[in-house]
Structures are given as C-alpha cells and as structure tokens.
Amino acid sequence: MSDVGRPTVVEARGLTKRFGTTTAVDSIDFDVAQGEAFGFLGPNGAGKSSTMRMVGCVSPASDGKLRVLGMDPSTDGPSIRARLGVVPQDDTLDAELTVRENLFVYGRFFDLPRRVISERVDHLLDFVQLGEKAGQKVEQLSGGMKRRLTIARALINDPDLLLLDEPTTGLDPQARHVLWDRLYRLKQSHKTIILTTHYMDEAEQLCDRLVVMDKATIVAEGAPQELITRYSTREVLELRFPVGQQEAALDRLAGLGERVEALPDRVLVYTDDGDAAAAEVHGRRLSPVSMLVRRSSLEDIFLRLTGRSLVD
C-alpha cells in the first residue's frame, strides 16, 4: 500500500540500469499508486526512457528491486505485460497495415478473441477520433494521428497500467493539445498512468505527482505545485537585453527579488511580486528590450536543481 492508502502499482528501490560502462539509471526509488498519474520529467538522456522500459518489462534491470502490479519483471514478464498498455517513444506501428488492422493484430498478441477485439476497436477508434480513418493505411496518417493510434493500441487489452514514453515529442502544438485532451480523459477515468516528458507544461497538466530526473538520478519529487512552492518563487520576471548588454545589466540587477538567474538569451528574476520587481528595474534605470512577468513553472525548478534548462 502506498502512503495515500491505495494499492501500489509500481515499486522501485535502488533501481539501476547499466549499458556497458555507462549507468543510464542510477539507483532510483519511487512508488506509483493505483489511479495516479505519475510523471518522469527531465532532459534527454536523463534516464527516463530506460526507467520506462524496465517498468514495461522489456528491458531487464541491472540492479535493485522492481515490482510491477505486485509481480517481478524478471520472472513474470509475460503476465505483467498482459496487463500493461505501452506507448513507446519510437513509433512501432505497422505502416503497411491499416489503422484497424494494426489494432487487430496487436490485440491478438494478448490472445484476445477476435470478437472482443472487433468490439473494442470501434470504441477505441472513436475515443482517439480516428473512426473515419479505420480503413486507411498507417503510412498515410499524420504524426499526431499515429500517436493517437498508438494510444488506442495500448488500450486494446484494457490495461491496468498505461505507460507513455514522451507521448507528444515531435508533434505540433495543435496535435499536442488534441493528445493532451485524450490523456486527460484517461486520467479522469482513474487509469493509472506513468509518463515521461521533457515538457514542463505537459507534466503540469497531466501529472498528479512527478519526479525530476537528471543524469540518471531523481533530484526532486512531489506534486507540480508543491515542487514550484518548494524550489521556486511565485512569479518570475523575464528580462531581455540588447545583444552584448546583458553582462553589464547583471551587475545592476544584483539583489533584485530572491534570486537572479542569467541564461544565454535572457535574465530571470525570481520574486513573489513580479510587478514590483519590474518597477524596480526601471527604478535602477535599466531599459531591457522586453519584460515579462509570468508564473513559476517546472522549467524554473529544473533550472534551480540542475543549473541547466530543460530543453536545450
């Protein structure tokens, strides 16, 4: 049981993945409770996908303890996978088959009776808004449609746990929003979801709780708002200066707000009152090209924890 009183779906202790001499995941601990939407946030190469592949029982752990749905992936892989729905990072749809056939073939891997698959296919295609594309070949679909089809495919066995590895990476903003809407509905239906992402807005919208990963380890854990309160200020003032003038401006910004962070292209001032800080900037006779007051985001937390920005 997890600390929120619901059964634990995934339990990892000291979970480690090594490839030769590189350590992709370095002894991480986490729990995911039933009905939770749990996220791994971090930049590329942080170890998110390796963790997902271990949870998905397609990649054996090098060390540590892992329990998925109460079973051990090293001995019960097929039984666990029978109850998982997986949306992998790389598209593994069969481009030569039609939309419907892709779902059908995949359903057969779970040994579902043909009649059951046929019923579910119609329902799932409606859910991911691909009903009209049922007879089309997958190669004719857009990136966003393929990703939605992969989600439908992952739901064909009515899984107890849904794993989404970078579900919206590479999609245009509109396609991302359509996808988020569908994922949000799944979340509302209390499906247990684990997702990885390097988009902070995705993590904020979809995750009840998340861990921030960097360089193979977990550097922070909590609900999105909780993390923002703990590691950042309420607001952020973003300043842009003309090329070459940021350096000089930084000296005169010293002491403003709680903290000043210089990025290559802009300066971030962490403060609980962005407008007051903006007034102070003028008061110090600085004239940035642009000033913007915004809410703190997970991006700021990542910057604070690692000294780097999330999407390089």
Next chain:
Amino acid sequence: MLSRSRILLATETAAMTYRRRWRGSVFSTVLTPVLMLAAMGLGLGSLVDKGTAARRASLGGASYLAFLAPGLLAAAAMQTAANEAIYPIIEGIKWRRTFHAMLATPLTASDVALGQLLWIAVRIAMTSAVFVVAIVAFGAARSGNILLALPGAVLTGTAFAAPVAALTATLDGHQGLVSLMRFGIVPLYLFSGTFFPISQLPAVLRPIAYVTPLWHGVDLCRSLALGNASLGRVALHLTYLLAWTTIGSALAVARFKKRLVV
C-alpha cells in the same frame, strides 16, 4: 498463457501481414519452377539424355528432368528460406520495428523468434507445394513418391532458415546478408548436386558438398522421389538437417534475445 500458444500468436501475425502482400510473391513462386524446369529440365535435359549409357547411369537411370526436379525443389526451398529469414526479420528488428511492438505484449523474444521460424516453414511448404505441382505438370515425377520429397524440402528449408535468421539478428546492416546470398547461397545452389551428381565434382571438392545441408536436402528429396532411397541414407540426411534446424533455432532464439532485450 503457454509459451507454445504465444509462439502461434507470433506466427499468426506474420501470416496476417503476409496476406496483405501475397500478390507480390505469387509471381516468383509460380514462375521460378516453371522457368527452371523448362530451361534446365527440358532444354538442357534434351542434350543430356542423348549422352552415353554411362552418363545416364550416373543420373540413376532417370531422365535428366526427373533427376533434376527433386534437386531443384530442395534448392528452391533453400532460397525461399534464405529470403524469408533475411528481409522480414530485418524489417521486424530495424526497418518497421514490429518485433519491438510485439515485445511490449505478453510475447517474449523467443516467442517472436520461434513464431517467425514457424511462419517461414509454412512459407517454404507453400512454395514447395507449388513447385511439386509444377513438377507433376511437366511430367517430371516418375511416381507419386514426389509427394514424399515435399516434407524433405521443408526440412531442407528450415535447416537454412534457422541459422540465417540467427545471423540476420546478429548483423547490423543487410549488406553482409546480401553477400551471404551472393557468395553462400548461389554457389551452394550450383554445386550441391542440384544440377549434376556430385560424383562429377573434382574429388577435393566433394567433401565440401557433403558438409553442406543442401546436398543432404537434394539427395534426400531425390532419392525419395526416384524411389531409390535407403533407410540408412534417409536417416543420415534427416538427422543432419534436423540438427541444423534445431541448433539454428536455438541460436536464433539467443540472438533475438540479445538484440531485442537490452
């Protein structure tokens, strides 16, 4: 779910995928035996059959066409096997990545490997059956014994398919496999007793022919079809071809695991 039924699920998918593109393979399946039997069996055969009694004796007293047909059947099975154990497997691993999708389901790497090999055996049986029909149509079958050559041809195919599948799963690109076809399969096709008895080969080359699975397959199919098989010889061929199939399958399972489960 038993692993045996999981293997069959993997086979079923391969069959479903094949059903989408069987038209492309019909041409080669039907045309290969027709062209080979016509050109080699009838064309070349008309010259061979005019030869001396001694030469005809080396063909076991059969017409050249009757001698050639079961050998071609075995050699064609080898070719089908090699093709099916190269491209569909690279596709699954690398190009279309369908095997990766399968591994996210209850199927394991060994289910995928064995399911794929089983499907290749089915494919070989299909093309070999068409070949047998062509042999009968050409009047190249001396008796109903040609039907006995059919399982022999399938076994010849699996003896190649299994180790080639293992190799395919090992290599990164497909250039190595193109070379395998060109410098491995083609010479085997020509020098394993398919077109002439290996007694015609220089003495130093004969032992090489004896080691190749194709010679065993050719001799098995031919002796069964011509009705001059001896029990000991058939047992030797079967054992040898089964050994290649079994060891090759074990290797394929191991290589699929190493390649797909990382």
